[in-house]
Amino acid sequence: MSATTVWISPGAASFSCLCEVCLEAARTSGALFFDAMQSASVRGTVATGAEATIVRCRAGHEIILRRSSRPPALDRPDGRQLQLA
Ligand SMILES: [Zn+2]
Numbered sequence: 846m847s848a849t850t851v852w853i854s855p856g857a858a859s860f861s862c863l864c865e866v867c868l869e870a871a872r873t874s875g876a877l878f879f880d881a882m883q884s885a886s887v888r889g890t891v892a893t894g895a896e897a898t899i900v901r902c903r904a905g906h907e908i909i910l911r912r913s914s915r916p917p918a919l920d921r922p923d924g925r926q927l928q929l930a
Contacts, residue, residue, distance in 0.1 A: 848899075848907040853891065855912055861888040864902035 849865040863885040871881030887902045891910055898910040 852913040
């Protein structure tokens, strides 16, 4: 079990993402897709000057927010959910 890493843009002051550990747990337990998305959803604000911030999902899993100087989709095409606010 490893921490989820989420890349955020240099100017982002808030984030919204999915905890991969929760998603995986919901998937293996056979939860409905909608319920899985709901329980894995994590959102909040992040200090604009912070290079990296560690947040926790509702279940307590660590999620590492890292600032990227490039659009994350260009060099990390791994399908991770990322919504920039
Ligand atoms: Zn989680």
